[in-house]
Amino acid sequence: MRVLLLYPRFPKSFWSFDKAMELVGRKAVLPPLGLITVAAILPDTWELKLVDLNVRPVEESEWDWAELVILSGMIVQKDDMMAQIQHAQRRGKPVAVGGPYPTSLPEELEEAGADFLVLDEGEITLPMFVEAIERGDTRGVFRATEKPAVTETPIPRYDLLELDAYDNMSVQFSRGCPFQCEFCDIIVLYGRKPRTKNPEQLLAELDTLYELGWRGSVFLVDDNFIGNKRNVKLLLRAIKPWMKEHQYPFHLSTEASVDLAQDAELMDLMADCNFNSVFLGIETPDADSLALTKKFQNTRDPLTEAVGAINAAGMRVMAGFIIGFDGEKPGAGDRIVEFVEQTAIPQAMVSMLQVLPNTALMERLKKEGRLLEQVSGVNQTTLMNFIPTRPIEDIANEYVDAFYQLYDPVRYQNRVYRHYISMSEPRHAVSKRGNVAWKDIRALLTIAWRQGVLRPTRWTFWRYLADVYFKKPRLVISYLATCALSEHFIEYREMVRHNIEAQLEAYLKAKSNLDESSEKPVPVSAGVNS
Ligand code: SF4
CATH class of the missing domain: 3.20.20.70 (Aldolase class I)
Structure with a gap:
């Protein structure tokens, strides 16, 4: 069995840190741990390819190669999970879904046309799913009432990941x-x-x-x-x-x-x-x-x-x-x-x-x-x-x-500084892999350029940096990385304001119409959240 494991895209969020990821040359904050654990539970005889869509798109040759597509994700990944189910269906590939989102709302995935719903915890339900595939079933819902002991959970297949992307x-x-x-x-x-x-x-x-x-x-x-x-x-x-x-x-x-x-x-x-x-x-x-x-x-x-x-x-x-x-x-x-x-x-x-x-x-x-x-x-x-x-x-x-x-950039900068100055230094320095990479130097120079030259907070940036350097030298890199997150938050707070204000306006409008007809309020967020 040739299986394509897909991890749906996350929308831009508080945790996506897009700008900061760009700075350090990474594509995503965390790898799909659930999916690589699934990979470790599936039979050794099955061939696996994993694509994290937050890292790169699926190539057409990978769709062609696959005999089965497995998707796993959280509620926040709903939109892309639905889109990937449709891509697979258009290509005639059977789809299995699992993870927190399908487990919480299986009816949505059933409606979307997923062929197999592998719900709850995979240590119990994945073997049931494998058995069904091997006897030629084309549909199925697998659930568990028990919670498995995790002492038998195998080591996740970290080897399937593009490590440098994370x-x-x-x-x-x-x-x-x-x-x-x-x-x-x-x-x-x-x-x-x-x-x-x-x-x-x-x-x-x-x-x-x-x-x-x-x-x-x-x-x-x-x-x-x-x-x-x-x-x-x-x-x-x-x-x-x-x-x-x-x-x-x-x-x-x-x-x-x-x-x-x-x-x-x-x-x-x-x-x-x-x-x-x-x-x-x-x-x-x-x-x-x-x-x-x-x-x-x-x-x-x-x-x-x-x-x-x-x-x-x-x-x-x-x-x-x-x-x-x-x-x-x-x-x-x-x-x-x-x-x-x-x-x-x-x-x-x-x-x-x-x-x-x-x-x-x-x-x-x-x-x-x-x-x-x-x-x-x-x-x-x-x-x-x-x-x-x-x-x-x-x-x-x-x-x-x-x-x-x-x-607010000034408030954020002050908090980061106060937090690091009152923090104890780490007891042990982390050993590096090889020499310092060019992308690390480039990231440091970019932070220095954006926050130490372009921003109105530039003078305090250098003053605080010098203070942290002399008082807490082991914290300097972590301090700079936390300062760099400001690039993401400045942009994200605009998105929060725009989306919430737009939804609020739509909600109040719908509510006033309904007040006139004295019905119940209706959904408000569809189509507004970008
Ligand atoms: S129940 Fe536990 S995991 Fe959930 S919010 Fe409370 S402390 Fe956190």
């Missing part, structure tokens, strides 16, 4: 999270009992990356890396000597819940293993909203202190914020900006609350008759998909304003 490599240690945030679909997809790999499994994955020549950033994609603290500590105790023996070839980053700050031993182990950044779901500084959305773990200690403790342990903090919770008081956007400024978090991802499929929030809003439209295609440039408890125009305006303020 800024980070990724590995996964655990699936699932013990918490119960009302809006979260991770616990719906992967459960509330974190399942972890063995430390040896993860070391084998790091070995594979090392042998393939990868050096630099490795992202642990776990939605909550510290969901099972006991097992995470066992892992970190195994990674520590591995890193030393291999002369620190990687620096690591991940996502974790805020209670990380309460565990000094865990932070110390992470710093020892060369973790240099962590994403926290802070959501909001408003205690009432946190309680209402059942994010109780964020209400136990002051959030500002938590951010400070993680930063002081040597990890750059990135954080997610949400505006639009039920019962929220006016001024939520300003309170988020104030919190971000106070904690000097450089990358704060603010979004309007969106309902994701099958979540507790969706069930509640459905009962309350507050869902507005089909729940898919949501991102930072789409308006809320339910009726909030305060006027949507107030929330949307506060959101756009907060985004705009946070990514």
Whole structure:
């Protein structure tokens, strides 16, 4: 069987960092870890080709070669996934789909004409699919009620990737999270009992990356890396000597819940293993909203202190914020900006609350008759998909304003500087692959030209850079890379403003028409989000 594995394109988003990727000569931030794990589970006798459409288009010869097309992706990749299904159908190729988007909304993929729906977790459903293909079935839906142990998950096929196209490599240690945030679909997809790999499994994955020549950033994609603290500590105790023996070839980053700050031993182990950044779901500084959305773990200690403790342990903090919770008081956007400024978090991802499929929030809003439209295609440039408890125009305006303020070039530059100056330096320098490449030098010169010559913030750029260089020399490269992201955010905040304002106008117009005819509100975002 000749199989073409396709990873659909992402739209431009907060995380796509397009401009910054251009600067460092990379095509995408992260590789398709799910798809290369699928590749590792498929039979050895099947021939595989992988195309990440975020890196390059599919060649006509590759379409001709394929006997079967497999697509995997998230809700945010919906548009391109649909387009690729159509391309395959036009060429008469059977299509199988899997991953978080098809698992959450299988009816959309069935309607689009996918032949095989390989849903839930592939460790269970892929063997069922392979059996069906081998007995000649032409259609099928494969589901699992159980969650598999990930201790049997094979090493992802990193060898199928064009490694140089990516800024980070990724590995996964655990699936699932013990918490119960009302809006979260991770616990719906992967459960509330974190399942972890063995430390040896993860070391084998790091070995594979090392042998393939990868050096630099490795992202642990776990939605909550510290969901099972006991097992995470066992892992970190195994990674520590591995890193030393291999002369620190990687620096690591991940996502974790805020209670990380309460565990000094865990932070110390992470710093020892060369973790240099962590994403926290802070959501909001408003205690009432946190309680209402059942994010109780964020209400136990002051959030500002938590951010400070993680930063002081040597990890750059990135954080997610949400505006639009039920019962929220006016001024939520300003309170988020104030919190971000106070904690000097450089990358704060603010979004309007969106309902994701099958979540507790969706069930509640459905009962309350507050869902507005089909729940898919949501991102930072789409308006809320339910009726909030305060006027949507107030929330949307506060959101756009907060985004705009946070990514004002002067504010961003100041936050990056303050964050790095208060951060501990990494304990170990990361070893390089070969000599410094021309593209690295070109990237540094381009950042210096754009931010040190062209921008009105040029004088502070040089002053801050000199300060970081003398006070925190091991952080200089990371500091410059974070400064470079400003190129992306300046452009992205315009896109947020344009799209949200356009959707808001369409929504208000539709609402006033409906008010006259006293019907229910209708979908508003179709065709507006570019
Ligand atoms: S802590 Fe994060 S992953 Fe866990 S339930 Fe809450 S939002 Fe989901």
